[in-house]
Amino acid sequence: MSNWWIMWICYTIQKRGSGIMVLWGEWVDVDRMDPCKYQCAHCDALVGPDSGYLCDRHGGALGKVYICPNCNRPTYFEMSNDRTQIPSPRYGNKIEHLPEEIEKVYTEIRDCMSHQLYTAGVLLARKLLMNIAVDSGAKEGESFVTYVNFLESEGIIPKDGKDWVDAIRQAGNIATHKIPSINQELAEDIVTFLEFLLRIKYEMPGRMARK
Structure with a gap:
């Protein structure tokens, strides 16, 4: 089974925890990369992970996928386009105790x-x-x-x-x-x-x- 197929299985099996969607599983063969500080669009947490997956060509990074340490969900960064974040973080701030x-x-x-x-x-x-x-x-x-x-x-x-x-x-x-x-x-x-x-x-x- 390929790593990408394992990643997809990991992505689709989820559990609820602490009011957010947390992935239940372990990412396979992740790479150590330079830390990246960003707001996770999945859980709203401000994180700075140093592990994920790198898309490389001739020694240059074209894209990176970082794994959020808070919810274990992936975020993709397009390095050739002013570090576009996908999915982008939600505007505004999360409010607690809402119905x-x-x-x-x-x-x-x-x-x-x-x-x-x-x-x-x-x-x-x-x-x-x-x-x-x-x-x-x-x-x-x-x-x-x-x-x-x-x-x-x-x-x-x-x-x-x-x-x-x-x-x-x-x-x-x-x-x-x-x-x-x-x-x-x-x-x-x-x-x-x-x-x-x-x-x-x-x-x-x-x-x-x-x-």
Whole structure:
């Protein structure tokens, strides 16, 4: 059996551990290479492994595959193209203690941002706010405005955060009904606000509950 076939088997057999997908197995015939510091797209950890696989031609490295020491999953670097990382790391930061459905939408937003899909990310931002409202006790099937009013009345959206929610509403209307796409700066600002909101609503209470 070839090494690449063994690698594929190792890649497809997985187990869940510590909230991330961790590969269950051992990579075969890995090479020792210069350490490479990067953010793993699979588990969000900042790592610096020194083992993996090298694609070499006439003594020059064309590509490298590093194995994350945290989740044991591979990341490919295209050395001839300004060290392009595949898969690229997700935009923004991982938030702890999120409900499953809200974490799923937030992760999808981060994936959109990583692939420059800013309009899609902003549309998902509206969905995320609606999901937060329902998770906080609002009825399902209501309008976006109803959910925003609910979040404000419950104090989930801080007083100084109303302008940001309005920006999400307006950006979503532009993405849905008008031709111009959402620009990168606006999308990044919206995701930064969402990250702040999720930390206040879920992560900080979750941390306190563990103490």
